[in-house]
Amino acid sequence: xxxxxxxxxxxxxxxxxxxxxxxxxxxxxxxxxxxxxxxxxxxxxxxxxxxxxxxxxxxxxxxxxxxxxxxxxxxxxxxxxxxxxxxxxxxxxxxxxxxxxxxxxxxxxxxxxxxxxxxxxxxxxxxxxxxxxxxxxxxxxxxxxxxxxxxxxxxxxxxxxxxxxxxxxxxxxxxxxxxxxxxxxxxxxxxxxxxxxxxxxxxxxxxxxxxxxxxxxxxxxxxxxxxxxxxxxxxxxxxxxxxxxxxxxxxxxxxxxxxxxxxxxxxxxxxxxxxxxxxxxxxxxxxxxxxxxxxxxxxxxxxxxxxxxxxxxxxxxxxxxx
Amino acid sequence: xxxxxxxxxxxxxxxxxxxxxxxxxxxxxxxxxxxxxxxxxxxxxxxxxxxxxxxxxxxxxxxxxxxxxxxxxxxxxxxxxxxxxxxxxxxxxxxxxxxxxxxxxxxxxxxxxxxxxxxxxxxxxxxxxxxxxxxxxxxxxxxxxxxxxxxxxxxxxxxxxxxxxxxxxxxxxxxxxxxxxxxxxxxxxxxxxxxxxxxxxxxxxxxxxxxxxxxxxxxxxxxxxxxxxxxxxxxxxxxxxxxxxxxxxxxxxxxxxxxxxxxxxxxxxxxxxxxxxxxxxxxxxxxxxxxxxxxxxxxxxxxxxxxxxxxxxxxxxxxxxxxxxx
Ligand SMILES: Nc1ncnc2c1ncn2[C@@H]1O[C@H](COP(=O)(O)OP(=O)(O)OP(=O)(O)O)[C@@H](O)[C@H]1O
Ligand SMILES: Nc1ncnc2c1ncn2[C@@H]1O[C@H](COP(=O)(O)OP(=O)(O)O)[C@@H](O)[C@H]1O
Ligand code: SF4
Ligand code: SF4
Ligand SMILES: [Mg+2]
Ligand SMILES: [Mg+2]
Numbered sequence: 216x217x218x219x220x221x222x223x224x225x226x227x228x229x230x231x232x233x234x235x236x237x238x239x240x241x242x243x244x245x246x247x248x249x250x251x252x253x254x255x256x257x258x259x260x261x262x263x264x265x266x267x268x269x270x271x272x273x274x275x276x277x278x279x280x281x282x283x284x285x286x287x288x289x290x291x292x293x294x295x296x297x298x299x300x301x302x303x304x305x306x307x308x309x310x311x312x313x314x315x316x317x318x319x320x321x322x323x324x325x326x327x328x329x330x331x332x333x334x335x336x337x338x339x340x341x342x343x344x345x346x347x348x349x350x351x352x353x354x355x356x357x358x359x360x361x362x363x364x365x366x367x368x369x370x371x372x373x374x375x376x377x378x379x380x381x382x383x384x385x386x387x388x389x390x391x392x393x394x395x396x397x398x399x400x401x402x403x404x405x406x407x408x409x410x411x412x413x414x415x416x417x418x419x420x421x422x423x424x425x426x427x428x429x430x431x432x433x434x435x436x437x438x439x440x441x442x443x444x445x446x447x448x449x450x451x452x453x454x455x456x457x458x459x460x461x462x463x464x465x466x467x468x469x470x471x472x473x474x475x476x477x478x479x480x481x482x483x484x485x486x487x488x489x490x491x492x493x494x495x496x497x498x499x500x501x502x503x504x505x506x507x508x509x510x511x512x513x514x515x516x517x518x519x520x521x522x523x524x525x526x527x528x529x530x531x532x533x534x535x536x537x
Numbered sequence: 538x539x540x541x542x543x544x545x546x547x548x549x550x551x552x553x554x555x556x557x558x559x560x561x562x563x564x565x566x567x568x569x570x571x572x573x574x575x576x577x578x579x580x581x582x583x584x585x586x587x588x589x590x591x592x593x594x595x596x597x598x599x600x601x602x603x604x605x606x607x608x609x610x611x612x613x614x615x616x617x618x619x620x621x622x623x624x625x626x627x628x629x630x631x632x633x634x635x636x637x638x639x640x641x642x643x644x645x646x647x648x649x650x651x652x653x654x655x656x657x658x659x660x661x662x663x664x665x666x667x668x669x670x671x672x673x674x675x676x677x678x679x680x681x682x683x684x685x686x687x688x689x690x691x692x693x694x695x696x697x698x699x700x701x702x703x704x705x706x707x708x709x710x711x712x713x714x715x716x717x718x719x720x721x722x723x724x725x726x727x728x729x730x731x732x733x734x735x736x737x738x739x740x741x742x743x744x745x746x747x748x749x750x751x752x753x754x755x756x757x758x759x760x761x762x763x764x765x766x767x768x769x770x771x772x773x774x775x776x777x778x779x780x781x782x783x784x785x786x787x788x789x790x791x792x793x794x795x796x797x798x799x800x801x802x803x804x805x806x807x808x809x810x811x812x813x814x815x816x817x818x819x820x821x822x823x824x825x826x827x828x829x830x831x832x833x834x835x836x837x838x839x840x841x842x843x844x845x846x847x848x849x850x851x852x853x854x855x856x857x858x859x860x861x862x863x
Contacts, residue, residue: 266726266728266729373814375814403581403582404581404797405581406814407797407810408798408809411808412807412808412810432727433798433799434799471727471728475727476760478758478759479759479783480779481780482759484760486731488728488735489731489732492698492699493696
């Protein structure tokens with residue numbers, strides 16, 4: 216196997232909870248990410264799915280060192296990001312960019328689009344003003360907009376067009392890795408399809424690697440090479456896309472797939488409906504954190520946390536059933 | 538099954554006065570709903586789904602929004618012209634609504650128990666004690682554990698899924714004839730969405746009410762609705778029973794919506810999006826509003842397209858509908 220582009224070892228992120236907790240319970244923390252290891256290969260699309268609050272965005276921020284983890288390490292091309300000084304971290308930022316969900320709040324409403332896209336170039340002191348202008352024109356074309364639109368303001372664009380602007384800005388520094396955190400979730404399906412096509416086209420054209428976060432299982436199936444499922448701060452399953460969608464092994468992953476509504480009135484429905492809600496990450500259940508909702512719960516599940524084990528080549532599952 | 542429509546909307550038109558001029562958010566909208574039936578109203582954001590619902594409920598934001606034409610017939614009355622005092626007796630009682638974000642309709646300063654009890658006392662004229670028992674029964678019906686204790690909780694103490702259940706409990710507590718659910722599961726996770734849809738399906742059968750389910754999710758439609766109407770820029774562009782609409786969509790916009798979806802069961806190469814974007818309601822082209830994005834448009838589409846029967850109980854507003862004959 217080639218060297219991973221990005222590798223995480225035992226990442227943990229605990230946010231201390233603030234006032235409101237009862238006295239004597241001062242040590243409580245939100246366990247947003249609770250021991251995640253993974254490796255992203257160059258050129259792949261690594262899909263990350265899970266329900267709201269399970270820690271996807273937090274994990275993403277740790278992977279790109281937008282935040283420092285409570286514990287654990289991240290390596291980019293074998294180099295430990297934790298050991299980087301400011302200069303090297305800045306160079307890392309040129310290589311790894313992020314696209315957020317909301318194309319409305321991601322853009323400064325008072326700046327012209329050209330200025331927004333050129334901003335990373337300015338921050339990194341790249342090119343003369345004229346060269347930057349040329350680069351902006353080029354980037355606008357790359358994402359399917361017109362160079363003339365550089366003088367417009369974000370509110371003059373539709374949601375899908377704004378997400379194109381966000382993508383253009385992320386591409387400005389020629390990154391190798393893009394973390395896309397729910398990049399199409401705020402868009403209507405017809406526009407969503409436009410943006411997904413664009414992301415796939417750019418990947419081929421510029422040899423990009425994506426970490427693609429989404430709660431939409433069909434979008435992740437469409438775009439990803441491998442899929443990781445997260446539950447309460449941990450990875451519970453990781454597999455190649457076809458393997459995962461044909462035969463998910465973790466009971467939570469199975470429930471998640473069976474819950475996704477299928478746009479076909481004649482599709483067979485053997486829906487497995489989970490009991491209860493996702494528990495709070497402040498006080499997660501013991502052992503396997505999925506045990507209160509799991510239809511296959513066994514005594515050991517309450518006691519022992521199952522580790523992520525490789526059951527078949529490339530297929531990792533954290534469950535005592537296997 | 539049904540004995541004539543319980544709700545019959547005819548040529549409903551709703552306008553807003555905006556700074557940039559009047560906007561027709563709902564345009565000559567006709568639809569009926571039979572009791573025991575779930576009808577899906579689908580379309581992209583801004584197409585007028587919520588405004589339609591708010592028009593029926595007579596909850597349009599005032600003074601900007603108003604019903605400018607048409608009738609909303611419910612049990613022999615025209616809701617479009619009913620005085621507010623009489624509408625108040627129907628709203629939340631005979632016709633109730635659940636919203637996408639339950640926090641907007643639950644009052645944060647009262648316990649959920651108080652809010653359900655008040656609704657029961659007002660609409661079903663129950664005494665406090667009986668109302669409290671009924672409220673607990675409703676909460677257990679919607680699957681909330683320890684309903685008696687939960688009555689004392691404030692909305693913020695509940696998870697999103699629980700709040701939506703409470704909303705449903707409130708909406709159902711008066712056994713409405715019609716329930717309008719506006720994106721009831723859009724803000725929820727899929728496993729919680731599955732619970733709520735399952736719940737709504739069961740309760741609908743039990744109470745025998747008619748449901749208008751507003752959603753942009755074709756998967757949700759396929760799983761819950763018998764009939765579907767598709768909206769685009771304020772107008773219904775296609776209507777059919779769910780199987781027909783999914784198998785043989787006739788309007789090019791509906792066809793485009795289906796083609797935009799990633800297919801289940803594998804990568805199919807590139808997706809087929811609809812080109813362009815929904816036009817602004819302030820700058821609609823003359824004739825068919827979809828013409829700039831349509832793969833079948835021609836000169837004729839600059840005239841208003843007719844509402845055409847393309848099959849049994851299957852209509853499309855289009856000059857050149859797809860061939861759907863069986
Ligand atoms: N800065 C922070 N301080 C305290 N808690 C936080 C912080 N950031 C995230 N959390 C908590 O960590 C958990 C994981 O949050 P995160 O945003 O990573 O979830 P997510 O999987 O991205 O969810 P969504 O699908 O809703 O975007 C949540 O319980 C969240 O409330
Ligand atoms: N209070 C309002 N004032 C002006 N325009 C409005 C108002 N509410 C909705 N609209 C407009 O009406 C149209 C339909 O909106 P809506 O029914 O909310 O769409 P959706 O189908 O997403 O529910 C949109 O163009 C929207 O901008
Ligand atoms: S470890 Fe036990 S509780 Fe957890 S998913 Fe597996 S069977 Fe279920
Ligand atoms: S009327 Fe014309 S433009 Fe409109 S949907 Fe039909 S073919 Fe397309
Ligand atoms: Mg997130
Ligand atoms: Mg709406």
